[in-house]
Amino acid sequence: MKLNISWPFQLMQWTSYVTVIFIVQIIIILPLSFISFNDFYQYLIPTDSSQLVPLSAFNLTESGRCHFQYTQLLDKVSAHQDLPIVKPNGLIQHIPVREHIDYRIDATFKFFCLINEEDTAKHNLQTATVSVYTLRKGSNPLLLHSKYVPIVCITPQDKITLPEGKQLKHSRLSQYRTEWLNEIKIDDISDLTTDSQTESLVIGFNFIADERYATKGYNHGYPYRNAYTLLMNEESKLNLRINFNQGIRNLMLRYRIITYVVGTIVVHILISFLMIITTVTAFYLTNQKLAESDDHRGKKVSDRFTEARKQK
Known part of the structure; x- marks a missing residue:
């Protein structure tokens, strides 16, 4: 009876091959791919091409009972100086x-809306206008964007209700965030020009149809005249991006994480392909040289054997 003991050694051999390939791919090629793409990304898009600004950095002013303005001055920095960041x-x-650069703005606003007891609305569903505009020297405000959105507001009669037999798993604040936290996203606001005339950036939240509290052009009007309170969440923020002439660079700056993932994968594939080509070529050339060396040695042995026979 013959026992085949070669398959464990073959299994160990292939396992070692797979392990080596996995280690090379994860430990060497993947970090190298990320570093290579990061250098390419930094070359195309400088690190100061975007500025993340939390809404808490703005000054809040209230006009009347239903209009809220977040205002902040713009500090123009020349290209010869480092651009400071806004600390959160x-x-x-x-x-x-x-200075003298066109920016695009992506904004996310998360907030609670409260309605005072004396002016309780008939419905929790209310409406609001979110406006983005700039204040300029010696001229009217320049409207950049206006968005009319439905929101939910809390009245004194509202409370957290749970299905019968169920208890509150988390804190009441977490439950309020789940039920009452409004979220408004505004993407790709253009035309923010940082020339010498532009002084401030303003974010306006308007809840009433009254031109006394609104810049002309962005007030859509609402049926109720209630007294509102706006509680802004700390996650509210704006992202100011330099508007590049090439569309691909704007997309890379806007979708930074996706760009890094896709770019790293592409570079990883290219490096792996080059390594495979290099390895196959090296093995092929080595085998060719070994074959030629074996033929040469065999020919020498044959010649010596022939000479020995002739001498006999």
């Missing part, structure tokens, strides 16, 4: 931007 420390700060 909850303090009011000016917004540093590059």
